[in-house]
Amino acid sequence: MPDPDLETRARLEALLAAQYRLDRELGRGGMATVWLAEDLRHGRQVAIKLLRPELAGGIVAERFLREIAVTAQLLHPHILTLIDSGAADGLFYYVMPYVAGESLRARLDREGELPVPDALRLLREVVDALAHAHGHGIVHRDIKPENVLLSGDHALVADFGIAKAVVAAAREGGGLTSVGVTVGTPAYMAPEQAAADPGIDARADLYAAGVLAYEMITGRTPFSGGTAQQLMAAHLTRDPEPPGRLRPGLPDPVEQLVMRCLAKRPADRWRSADELLARLDAVTLMTAVPHPGGPRDPVARSFSLSEEVCRKLNRATLDARIIGDTLQYLDNDTDSPVLLCFLHGTGFDGSQFDAHLRQTGYRAIAPTLYGFEPAPPRRIALSLEDHLVILREFLRDAVARLRPETVVLVGFSSGGDLALRLVAEEPGDPPRRADGIVALGVNLSLETCFGTRLLDQVTGDDPERVLSALRTLVPNAETLAEWLNIHEYLVTTLRKFQGTVAPLHRFSADIVRPFESAGASPFVTWLRVAGERGPRVRCVLEDTDMVNRPLRELRLRNLDEGIFGPHYREDSIVTEIGTDHFDLVGTALVLRHVEEVVADLRSGASL
Numbered sequence: 001m002p003d004p005d006l007e008t009r010a011r012l013e014a015l016l017a018a019q020y021r022l023d024r025e026l027g028r029g030g031m032a033t034v035w036l037a038e039d040l041r042h043g044r045q046v047a048i049k050l051l052r053p054e055l056a057g058g059i060v061a062e063r064f065l066r067e068i069a070v071t072a073q074l075l076h077p078h079i080l081t082l083i084d085s086g087a088a089d090g091l092f093y094y095v096m097p098y099v100a101g102e103s104l105r106a107r108l109d110r111e112g113e114l115p116v117p118d119a120l121r122l123l124r125e126v127v128d129a130l131a132h133a134h135g136h137g138i139v140h141r142d143i144k145p146e147n148v149l150l151s152g153d154h155a156l157v158a159d160f161g162i163a164k165a166v167v168a169a170a171r172e173g174g175g176l177t178s179v180g181v182t183v184g185t186p187a188y189m190a191p192e193q194a195a196a197d198p199g200i201d202a203r204a205d206l207y208a209a210g211v212l213a214y215e216m217i218t219g220r221t222p223f224s225g226g227t228a229q230q231l232m233a234a235h236l237t238r239d240p241e242p243p244g245r246l247r248p249g250l251p252d253p254v255e256q257l258v259m260r261c262l263a264k265r266p267a268d269r270w271r272s273a274d275e276l277l278a279r280l281d282a283v284t285l286m287t288a289v290p291h292p293g294g295p296r297d298p299v300a301r302s303f304s305l306s307e308e309v310c311r312k313l314n315r316a317t318l319d320a321r322i323i324g325d326t327l328q329y330l331d332n333d334t335d336s337p338v339l340l341c342f343l344h345g346t347g348f349d350g351s352q353f354d355a356h357l358r359q360t361g362y363r364a365i366a367p368t369l370y371g372f373e374p375a376p377p378r379r380i381a382l383s384l385e386d387h388l389v390i391l392r393e394f395l396r397d398a399v400a401r402l403r404p405e406t407v408v409l410v411g412f413s414s415g416g417d418l419a420l421r422l423v424a425e426e427p428g429d430p431p432r433r434a435d436g437i438v439a440l441g442v443n444l445s446l447e448t449c450f451g452t453r454l455l456d457q458v459t460g461d462d463p464e465r466v467l468s469a470l471r472t473l474v475p476n477a478e479t480l481a482e483w484l485n486i487h488e489y490l491v492t493t494l495r496k497f498q499g500t501v502a503p504l505h506r507f508s509a510d511i512v513r514p515f516e517s518a519g520a521s522p523f524v525t526w527l528r529v530a531g532e533r534g535p536r537v538r539c540v541l542e543d544t545d546m547v548n549r550p551l552r553e554l555r556l557r558n559l560d561e562g563i564f565g566p567h568y569r570e571d572s573i574v575t576e577i578g579t580d581h582f583d584l585v586g587t588a589l590v591l592r593h594v595e596e597v598v599a600d601l602r603s604g605a606s607l
Helices: 004-016 063-070 104-111 114-136 163-173 204-220 230-235 251-259 275-289 348-358 384-402 414-424 450-456 463-476 480-497 501-515 522-532 545-561 580-584 589-603
Strands: 022-029 032-039 044-051 084-088 091-096 147-153 153-158 300-302 328-332 338-343 363-367 406-412 436-441 536-542 571-575
Touching: 004 022, 004 032, 004 044, 004 084, 004 091, 004 104, 063 084, 104 147, 104 204, 114 153, 114 275, 114 463, 147 338, 163 480, 204 251, 204 275, 251 275, 275 300, 275 501, 300 384, 300 536, 328 384, 338 414, 338 589, 348 363, 348 406, 348 589, 363 384, 384 406, 384 414, 384 501, 406 414, 406 589, 414 436, 414 480, 414 501, 414 522, 450 501, 480 501, 522 536, 536 580, 536 589, 580 589
Parallel strands: 338 363, 338 406, 406 436, 436 536, 536 571
Antiparallel strands: 022 032, 032 044, 044 091, 084 091, 147 153, 300 328, 328 363
16 A cells, blocks of 8 residues: 655656755644745755645635735745745645744753743744734744744744735635634634634734744643633633742742733734733843842932033022032942833832832932932922923933933922823923833822922921921821821931921922812823823822812813823723722832833833
8 A cells, every 4th residue: 555655755856856955754744744945946954844635635725825925025034934825636734934943842852841031032033923923914823832933043934924824815715614614733722712703803812832842931831631622611710720839939020020911812812912022021131140149239329510501490499509419329230221210209209119220120219309318418498490490300310321221210299200201291392211110109189299288287396387387287087097107107207307497388389289279180281291292191189189080080080181182091090999099109009000001112012
């Protein structure tokens, strides 16, 4: 009885004799048999994939070649390019460069789980390839380690568009039903793919990428064993065990990224490969150890208030002692293309963000407003306008020195007001020094300026007036925790500025003043103008009646009148459920919102 494999080889050799010389079989997969061959015209080795007979039957050759021609247009550093294809005598083949390295499958079989940095790097290259293909309307449908080839330290994804070509050509020829087509590898199939949903989109590839990541991290796929039908049923009905349980010490952000890829519903996964790519970049930076032996303490540095800087201050109120003095700031000295600039609240200093600087994987700086230092030799009061001028010059200098790709301002309480005003109130047509703003506990109305309104009344020479104001504030506390937070804040602040409260009083008065005027809320203006000038803005608010009351009114007005402007997005204002004001400066909460804004910016999402 003739050997069907030898017969198929003989037919393929006869078909390709003018162009290629077959050498040996390299392997077999669910869709094709792979042959090593020599390209006779160019004297190079190539890999020829021949569709398996059970798939080739009933395929319309013209449609297959048309789909392959579209795939051949993909040019990307991490995509293995198609260089030829053909169909004749019932044989369907396509030709790719031969990669002398190994497949990711071979490495996983040899090593099991990979080092997390290696897994993230390879995953990023695969997702980068997916983003490019998806942008051209091509879904892979069969992402798996066998289709990821390793050339040196880099990944090359093979077989892009082949599944689509097979399905489209088979449907046209009646070889497969027009619905219920299941093409792929069961261990890596998205639930909708396992269910043969004809509406499969790019998010099926993101699920498969999650399976790939899971396997690289844990050494096993989320579901294994049994028949193909049992594997597909597992994808549809079972939740995977979190990879951190199999890989102790796995950073939480890595686990969260993988588990979101593996969500059963496509709507619960990443919206696109671009979004996943941006998150991968953020997670890689977060989990990298920036310094040997762990993160360093933030470094204390200073920015010179030179004559050039001081010339831009209000000359009518300029105290000459400022000239040549310095603005103090903390710097985590981390190598990163992202720069965060943290702006503290009233009465605090840059050390309010000490933990944030230690824990972020981004370059981060935290200036202390002039006159707000913990123990300065003197305190000189500045207007809010002069504080903004100094901060703009400080930021301009930092951007010029560090040359970051992305800059995000992060402000808490009145620092959130400053972040918005740095952009919205910069004179003229300002250069874009900030790409994003995260304003935490920003003021919405006069009512929300509870702390600064009180400190506005502190003049240092009228203790009775201060005590009276303190007594009126107590009834405004809605919970015991809030009462304690307010009093702890006031005690700490007044002790710090005792005897030299002029900088605190002047700053507080200037924060409150815009909200005392009749007319539109200054917050609305800052948010709208900042959005018009380009930065991605997110305002994060506490869940208290004091804030929710004005916020409800502003949201309703925006619904009717569009007061926030055309660049407003639904996540431009976010309420953190169950929080009070001081909860918003918590390290994990702040860095979560920073990560989301950075990921959005780096994915190129529309502002």
